[in-house]
Amino acid sequence: MPAALTETHSATDAALATRLACGQAEALDPLYRRHRGLIYRFALLWSGSSAVAADVAQDVFLHLLTHAGDFDPARAPLPSWLLGIARNFVRRRAGIPATDPLGDAAEIPPPGEVRTPETELGAKRDLDRLHRAIAALPPHYRDAVVLVELAERSYAETAAICGCELNTVRSRLARGRALLAQWLDVDREARSAPFVSNPSMKS
Amino acid sequence: MNSDLPELDRRLAALRDAYSAEIPPSATDRAIELAIKRANARGRSRGFGWLPRAERWIAFPLALAASIAMIAFVVRSLTPDTPPSTRDQSLALASARDAFIPLVPAAEIGRTSEAMLIPTRVPRTALAELGWPIDPARAADDVDAELLVGRDGAVLAMRFTR
Numbered sequence: 001m002p003a004a005l006t007e008t009h010s011a012t013d014a015a016l017a018t019r020l021a022c023g024q025a026e027a028l029d030p031l032y033r034r035h036r037g038l039i040y041r042f043a044l045l046w047s048g049s050s051a052v053a054a055d056v057a058q059d060v061f062l063h064l065l066t067h068a069g070d071f072d073p074a075r076a077p078l079p080s081w082l083l084g085i086a087r088n089f090v091r092r093r094a095g096i097p098a099t100d101p102l103g104d105a106a107e108i109p110p111p112g113e114v115r116t117p118e119t120e121l122g123a124k125r126d127l128d129r130l131h132r133a134i135a136a137l138p139p140h141y142r143d144a145v146v147l148v149e150l151a152e153r154s155y156a157e158t159a160a161i162c163g164c165e166l167n168t169v170r171s172r173l174a175r176g177r178a179l180l181a182q183w184l185d186v187d188r189e190a191r192s193a194p195f196v197s198n199p200s201m202k203s
Numbered sequence: 204m205n206s207d208l209p210e211l212d213r214r215l216a217a218l219r220d221a222y223s224a225e226i227p228p229s230a231t232d233r234a235i236e237l238a239i240k241r242a243n244a245r246g247r248s249r250g251f252g253w254l255p256r257a258e259r260w261i262a263f264p265l266a267l268a269a270s271i272a273m274i275a276f277v278v279r280s281l282t283p284d285t286p287p288s289t290r291d292q293s294l295a296l297a298s299a300r301d302a303f304i305p306l307v308p309a310a311e312i313g314r315t316s317e318a319m320l321i322p323t324r325v326p327r328t329a330l331a332e333l334g335w336p337i338d339p340a341r342a343a344d345d346v347d348a349e350l351l352v353g354r355d356g357a358v359l360a361m362r363f364t365r
Contacts, residue, residue: 025238025239025242025243026239026243028235028238028239028242029235029236029239032232032235036226036227036231036232037224037225037226040225040226040227040231041222041223041225044222044225045218045222050228053227054227054228054230054231057227057231058227058231058234058235061235061238062234062235062238065238065239065242123217126214126217127214127217127218127221130214130215130218131218134218149215149219150215150218150219150222152219177208177211178208180211181208181210181211184211184214186208186210186211186214187207187208187209187210187211190207190208190209
């Protein structure tokens with residue numbers, strides 16, 4: 001690999017974003033290869049659609065190409081900034097506003113397709129059911145579940161991406177998890193106990 | 204893992220693992236490659252977009268100030284001190300229209316591989332200050348002009364478009 005290319009691919013996210021902002025479009029290539037999986041998986045798990053996820057991934061990196069100057073490494077690392085953009089794009093495609101209602105809905109009907117007969121067992125089917133259930137969560141719960149549980153972002157990063165308080169992330173994650181457990185009919189004993197938040201949560 | 208919902212956590216971990224190798228389809232890769240090529244082809248012909256965001260706001264005023272200074276220098280050295288008539292003004296503007304007035308040596312313009320055209324409006328009073336003949340009755344009007352600006356912000360030439 002030529003030295004210049006090696007240097008480009010080993011440069012930090014912030015350095016590449018700066019070069020991109022200065023008009024060096026080729027700096028997008030290493031950034032895309034570095035973060036495309038994260039963005040695509042987030043959109044895929046959030047939307048439940050590979051077509052939507054592909055479109056969102058493309059939109060996010062084209063946005064990066066033309067708006068790299070908006071990235072401020074002092075405020076958040078690049079993956080978090082890109083996830084925030086992906087969150088806005090995937091919500092826009094779903095017709096959901098970027099900001100969430102202040103209150104959390106008390107009653108949320110379970111998605112019909114998740115209620116499959118108990119005989120439908122098997123790991124693949126379980127995963128499909130879980131994926132469909134996640135895609136049926138209210139958007140603000142879905143953000144927390146996908147970012148914390150699946151994209152493995154910290155609470156602080158998730159709060160920054162969603163533009164909400166850290167305690168709001170904790171609360172939404174706990175409620176989202178509780179809804180998933182209820183819809184999938186797992187962990188019955190835990191669900192029948194008084195509500196407690198997950199003690200294994202990341203700080 | 205010490206979890207209140209162990210079975211849900213097991214399934215979430217399995218889902219995370221199942222999707223850990225997912226990447227966008229090759230069509231998305233190609234779209235990004237194409238976008239990079241197009242951006243490179245466009246080069247720096249997108250106005251001041253190639254400048255860092257924090258510097259863009261100052262680029263245009265600097266270019267305009269530089270152009271006025273250069274025009275003043277060039278025009279003062281060419282125009283007589285006699286008062287102009289309306290006919291003189293019309294003839295001067297007509298001759299300047301559509302023709303670029305070089306503000307730097309032609310050889311320097313020839314060496315510039317990347318330049319952009321920036322539309323601007325110049326008040327007739329400013330033209331008067333620069334030594335151009337103006338009609339006092341239309342002194343409040345603006346004149347449309349275009350600046351040819353190099354990538355480094357240097358104003359290379361200008362022309363009047365109206």
